[in-house]
Amino acid sequence: GHWINHGKEHCLVGVKGNPKNFNRGLDCDLIVSEVRDTSHKPDEIYGMIERLSPGTRKLELFGREHNTQNNWLTLGNQLDGVHLEWEDVKQKYFARYGMSLPF
Numbered sequence: 001g002h003w004i005n006h007g008k009e010h011c012l013v014g015v016k017g018n019p020k021n022f023n024r025g026l027d028c029d030l031i032v033s034e035v036r037d038t039s040h041k042p043d044e045i046y047g048m049i050e051r052l053s054p055g056t057r058k059l060e061l062f063g064r065e066h067n068t069q070n071n072w073l074t075l076g077n078q079l080d081g082v083h084l085e086w087e088d089v090k091q092k093y094f095a096r097y098g099m100s101l102p103f
Contacts (some may be wrong), residue, residue: 011045013052023052039064046072057086 015022026048033042039062046069049058060067063074071085084090 011049013049015053019053019056021054021056023054026052037066040066 028048031042031044031048033044036042058069058072060069060072060074061076063076064078065080067076068074068079068083073084073086073089082093084093
């Protein structure tokens, strides 16, 4: 809630498989940033995660419109519609739900 916006937040990163270009010597593990709207992460977090595992797919859970990033899969019940970039993910979605999407 808003009453702890001034506190710290953790960023949990999970890895599936064994990515070959995983950067174990990450340049930074702390971000100091101004308080923003609820769930609005600091812009620096996305670059940090990209540097951690460049060229791999990224997933953000419980995302909102202001959290969406290119080349990320963002899931959340407050998103406006469905926007899929990866062709294999689109095909699996269509096979499962059988509906067309606005691409």
